[in-house]
Amino acid sequence: MIDVRVSPELPYRALVSLPAGETRLPCRIAFLEEGIVRVTVDPTGAFEQYTRPVSPSHVARIQAQPDESPVYAHPSVAVRDGGDALVIRAGETELLLGRADGRMELRRRGRVVMREAAPARLGEGRSAQELRIAAGERFFGGGTQNGRVEHSGSVVRIVTTPMNSNQWGDGGVASPCPLFWSSAGYGVLRNTFAPGAYDFGSTGDTLVAAHEDGVLDAYLLVADDPGAGLRRVAQDILRAYFKVTGTPALLPDFAFYLGHLNAYNRDAWSCEPEDGAQAWVVRGSAPADAPGKTRYELGRRRGYVVPEGHLAESLNGTDEVLCASAEKYRGVTTYEFSARAVIDEHARNDMPLGWILPNDGYGSGYGHNGYERTGGVSPDGESSPERLAAIAANVENLASFSAYANERGVEVGLWAQSQITPSPDPDVTWQNLRDFRAEVSRAGVRALKTDEEWVGEGYSFGLSATEQGHEILAEETGGRPFVLTLDGWAGTQRHAAVWSGDQDGSDWEYIRMHVPTYLGQGLSGNPNAASDLDGIFGGSAVIATRDFQWKALTPVMLDMDGWGALPKLPYANGDPHTGICRMYLKLKSRLMPYLKTCAASASCVGGWEGNDDLGLPMVRSVLLADEVAPEEAARYEFLLGDALLVAPVYRNTRADEAGNDVRDGIYLPGGPDAAWIDYFTGERHAGGRTVDGVRAPLWKLPLFVRAGAILPLWEAHNNPRRQGEKNPGGLDRTRCVVDFYPGPGESRYVAYEDDGVTSGGHVSTTYACVERGGGVELLAEASRGGYEGYDPLRSVTLRAMVDTRPSRVTAQLGEKDLELVEVSTIEELEAVEPAPGTATWLYEAAPAIETHAPAGERVLAGMVSGVRGAPRVSVRFPRSDVRACGRRVLLGL
Structure with a gap:
C-alpha cells in the first residue's frame, strides 16, 4: 500500500513511498505553486535538485532557480483519505495517488486534467509515464520539431540530431525540449538531459512519455482554469514553464531587423570566370532578366589558402589591420570584396539591415594576422606572446570593422564554429583562434551564433555553451545579449533565439515546412524563432521573395549567403524581387513598435502588464483565437500578436510564370461578428469562415488586420540606430x-x-x-x-x-x-x-x-x-x- 506524509521541515512537500512489486519506490511531491507540482520518483532516494548533465563540465541548468527559491509561493499541502486514493491538496489543486499502485490523477478546481493509465515504469536506465488521452485532446510542445505544431496521434523525438548530419528537414529536430502540454489543462516538463520520445497515441488511446533516465523527475504544470479555453490554457502552461526554466530573452532591437551572414575573411574573388569559381549574380534594381553584375568566388571551404596576388575578401578592404604575423598572407584586400562593401551595398539599395556576421568559422576568422601559422603553445597549454599578439591584432581588425558598421547603423556579431576561448591546440591556425570576451569588450561584438560544430552535441553541452556566450555578452556590454543557436533544450529560451537548421530553399517545401515549425516552437516556450531566408542551400527567386514576405512578420530574419546556388541577398534577384523584399523589410521596420510590444509580452518583461497576452508567443497559432480552425489553417497561417493574420503563400496553387498566384484555405478566426480587413486593399471579410481564391500576385502577402485593431508604428527606416550623416536611414x-x-x-x-x-x-x-x-x-x-x-x-x-x-x-x-x-x-x-x-x-x-x-x-x-x-x-x-x-x-x- 502507498504511504504519504507531509515533510515537517518543508510543509509544501509530501514524502511518498510507492509500491513496486516486492519493493518500495521513494517519491517526493513538492507544490511550488498551486499550478506547479514537482513529482520525483528516484529509486536511489538521492532526489538531486538538478538533473545530471552529460558531463560535469556542463554547468547550465534546466531550472532558472532551485525549488527552495522565494520566487515560488510554496503553498502548504494537506493529505486526506479519498477512498481508493490518498489526496495531496494545495489550494484548489489535488494530486491523487491510487492506494493499490500509486497511479496518479491530477485535478484543478475539481476537474480532472491528467490521469495515469498505468503506474510509472522505471528500470534499466529508463523511465516512462503513461497517461490517458481524452476524446478530442490536443497536444503541443517538444521544441523545434520541424514541420510540426500539433502532435496528436504522432510520435515526437526528444533527441538532438547527430552533429553534421543536417537532418533538419521536415520531421527533423533542431532543438528538442522535454516539455509537452495538453488542451485538457496540464503540461509536463521532464527534468532530464537524457534522450526521449513522446508517443501521443499513435497506436492507441494513451500517451507514453519516456526518457533514457532511471529517475522520473517531472514538473506538472496546471492551468488555473482548465475549462477556460485553449488560449488561456496555453498562457497558463507557458507562464508556469517560464517560472521554472526562466522567461524568454527579450532580444535587442537590432535582432528584429534583417541579419546578413557570410564568410568575409577566407576566400579569393575575381571579376572574370576562373576554373572552380562560383558565379554570383546581383541585379539590384535592374529587371530580373537583366545580366546584372557577376562576381566569382574561389575557395568556399575550410583550409583554403588565398593564392598570391589574388583579390581576397576581408572585413576592411584597404584598411585591413595587418601586422608582422601576417607575412604568409599573399592576398590583395580590396574594398569591393570586403564586408564593408556589403554594408554599403545594402544602403545603396535602401535595404534595412540590423546586424551582420562577417565570419562563419570553417577557416574564416576575422583577420589575417597569424595567417596559416600554427604552434606557439607550451607543453602546459600556454600561448606564446607572438600567438597572443596575432589574436589581439585580429581583434583590432574586427574593432575597425565594428566601428565602420556601427556608424552606418549595423551591429556586428560572430559565428562560433568551435570554442570561444583561445584554443590550447597547437595545430589550430592562428587566424582562426577566438577570444570572445575580447571580441565583445574591445571589438564591439554584440551577437553570437553558436554553430553546430560547437553546440552539435546538444543536451547539457548546448545549453551550457549558449549560456556562456550569453553571459559574456551581458557582462561586457551591460546590454541585452543576442545569441542565436540550435541543438537547444529546456531553458534555452532564457538565453537565445533558436534557428531551425541548414535547409534547401529551392522549392515550396521550404516554406511549407517552416510555418508549422515556428508555431510549434512558440508553443514550446521559445518565441524567438529563426531560419535562413530561402535556405542556406539551393535557391529560387520566387521562393526567396515569398519567404521574405512572411518572415518579415516573424521575430528574427537572416540570410545565410555564400553557400547556395544563388546569392541570398534581398537585392540579388532584380526587379520586381528586389522591390518586394524592400517593401516587406520596410513594413517590418514600421511595425516594430507593435512587434516589440508582442515581444515584451512573450518575454513576460518585469513591470509590463501586456494586452491580456503575457506569455504567449509573437507568432501565434490561430487555434489560440479560434479552437475550431481547420487543420490546414492551424498549420499554415498564424497571428502576429492578436491584430495581424498572416497566410503565407506556401505552395504553387495556380501560379503563372511570374509567380502571381492565389491563396486557398485562409481561415478567418472568430464568429460572424468578427471582421478581418485586407491590409493592402481594405477589403472586409467576416470571421469564422474559410476563404478560397484570395488574390496573391507576387508582390502581395495575404495579410489581414482584425477590425478594432490598433497598430503603433514608426516611419519606415533601415535600422534602429539614430539617424546621422553616415546613417541617414536610421530611426527617428x-x-x-x-x-x-x-x-x-x-x-x-x-x-x-x-x-x-x-x-x-x-x-x-x-x-x-x-x-x-x-x-x-x-x-x-x-x-x-x-x-x-x-x-x-x-x-x-x-x-x-x-x-x-x-x-x-x-x-x-x-x-x-x-x-x-x-x-x-x-x-x-x-x-x-x-x-x-x-x-x-x-x-x-x-x-x-x-x-x-x-x-x-x-x-x-x-x-x-x-x-x-x-x-x-x-x-x-x-x-x-x-x-x-x-x-x-x-x-x-
Whole structure:
C-alpha cells in the first residue's frame, strides 16, 4: 500500500513511498505553486535538485532557480483519505495517488486534467509515464520539431540530431525540449538531459512519455482554469514553464531587423570566370532578366589558402589591420570584396539591415594576422606572446570593422564554429583562434551564433555553451545579449533565439515546412524563432521573395549567403524581387513598435502588464483565437500578436510564370461578428469562415488586420540606430504613427517601448478607438514611464481607416482644441511640421500601395499601379511632450 506524509521541515512537500512489486519506490511531491507540482520518483532516494548533465563540465541548468527559491509561493499541502486514493491538496489543486499502485490523477478546481493509465515504469536506465488521452485532446510542445505544431496521434523525438548530419528537414529536430502540454489543462516538463520520445497515441488511446533516465523527475504544470479555453490554457502552461526554466530573452532591437551572414575573411574573388569559381549574380534594381553584375568566388571551404596576388575578401578592404604575423598572407584586400562593401551595398539599395556576421568559422576568422601559422603553445597549454599578439591584432581588425558598421547603423556579431576561448591546440591556425570576451569588450561584438560544430552535441553541452556566450555578452556590454543557436533544450529560451537548421530553399517545401515549425516552437516556450531566408542551400527567386514576405512578420530574419546556388541577398534577384523584399523589410521596420510590444509580452518583461497576452508567443497559432480552425489553417497561417493574420503563400496553387498566384484555405478566426480587413486593399471579410481564391500576385502577402485593431508604428527606416550623416536611414523615434481600424464598440491597446539595448525601464502608451453615434473617436493617452535617453518631445500622427470622407474633424491636445489645417498629399503631411496650436490633416480616398521602390523599378510599379487601399484620415499633431497630456481626434462619419 502507498504511504504519504507531509515533510515537517518543508510543509509544501509530501514524502511518498510507492509500491513496486516486492519493493518500495521513494517519491517526493513538492507544490511550488498551486499550478506547479514537482513529482520525483528516484529509486536511489538521492532526489538531486538538478538533473545530471552529460558531463560535469556542463554547468547550465534546466531550472532558472532551485525549488527552495522565494520566487515560488510554496503553498502548504494537506493529505486526506479519498477512498481508493490518498489526496495531496494545495489550494484548489489535488494530486491523487491510487492506494493499490500509486497511479496518479491530477485535478484543478475539481476537474480532472491528467490521469495515469498505468503506474510509472522505471528500470534499466529508463523511465516512462503513461497517461490517458481524452476524446478530442490536443497536444503541443517538444521544441523545434520541424514541420510540426500539433502532435496528436504522432510520435515526437526528444533527441538532438547527430552533429553534421543536417537532418533538419521536415520531421527533423533542431532543438528538442522535454516539455509537452495538453488542451485538457496540464503540461509536463521532464527534468532530464537524457534522450526521449513522446508517443501521443499513435497506436492507441494513451500517451507514453519516456526518457533514457532511471529517475522520473517531472514538473506538472496546471492551468488555473482548465475549462477556460485553449488560449488561456496555453498562457497558463507557458507562464508556469517560464517560472521554472526562466522567461524568454527579450532580444535587442537590432535582432528584429534583417541579419546578413557570410564568410568575409577566407576566400579569393575575381571579376572574370576562373576554373572552380562560383558565379554570383546581383541585379539590384535592374529587371530580373537583366545580366546584372557577376562576381566569382574561389575557395568556399575550410583550409583554403588565398593564392598570391589574388583579390581576397576581408572585413576592411584597404584598411585591413595587418601586422608582422601576417607575412604568409599573399592576398590583395580590396574594398569591393570586403564586408564593408556589403554594408554599403545594402544602403545603396535602401535595404534595412540590423546586424551582420562577417565570419562563419570553417577557416574564416576575422583577420589575417597569424595567417596559416600554427604552434606557439607550451607543453602546459600556454600561448606564446607572438600567438597572443596575432589574436589581439585580429581583434583590432574586427574593432575597425565594428566601428565602420556601427556608424552606418549595423551591429556586428560572430559565428562560433568551435570554442570561444583561445584554443590550447597547437595545430589550430592562428587566424582562426577566438577570444570572445575580447571580441565583445574591445571589438564591439554584440551577437553570437553558436554553430553546430560547437553546440552539435546538444543536451547539457548546448545549453551550457549558449549560456556562456550569453553571459559574456551581458557582462561586457551591460546590454541585452543576442545569441542565436540550435541543438537547444529546456531553458534555452532564457538565453537565445533558436534557428531551425541548414535547409534547401529551392522549392515550396521550404516554406511549407517552416510555418508549422515556428508555431510549434512558440508553443514550446521559445518565441524567438529563426531560419535562413530561402535556405542556406539551393535557391529560387520566387521562393526567396515569398519567404521574405512572411518572415518579415516573424521575430528574427537572416540570410545565410555564400553557400547556395544563388546569392541570398534581398537585392540579388532584380526587379520586381528586389522591390518586394524592400517593401516587406520596410513594413517590418514600421511595425516594430507593435512587434516589440508582442515581444515584451512573450518575454513576460518585469513591470509590463501586456494586452491580456503575457506569455504567449509573437507568432501565434490561430487555434489560440479560434479552437475550431481547420487543420490546414492551424498549420499554415498564424497571428502576429492578436491584430495581424498572416497566410503565407506556401505552395504553387495556380501560379503563372511570374509567380502571381492565389491563396486557398485562409481561415478567418472568430464568429460572424468578427471582421478581418485586407491590409493592402481594405477589403472586409467576416470571421469564422474559410476563404478560397484570395488574390496573391507576387508582390502581395495575404495579410489581414482584425477590425478594432490598433497598430503603433514608426516611419519606415533601415535600422534602429539614430539617424546621422553616415546613417541617414536610421530611426527617428520622435516621429510616431498610430493606425486605427475601427470596429463596433471600443478597443484599447497598450504599446511598449524601451531603449532597445538595455533592460533599464520602459514607456507604456495606451491607445483607444471608440465607434459610436455615427462617429469615431481616436485617443492616445499620455505616456507613462521612461528610460535613459528617452525623448518625450514627439510628433504623433493618428490615422484611421474610414468608409468615406468625414463630415467633420476635430483634434485636441490635452484639453486644448487645435486649429485644423488640411493638406492634399501624404508627402505634404509628412514634410510639414504643424505649428503650435494647429494640427494638419489629410483625407486619402484611395491611398497608393507603399513599396518604397525607386523610380527605376518599373516592373514592381506596374504590378501595384492599379491597386489602392481603403479611404483613411490622418491627423498630425504638433511636436510636444507625450507624457504631459493625451491626444484626441473626433471624426464625424
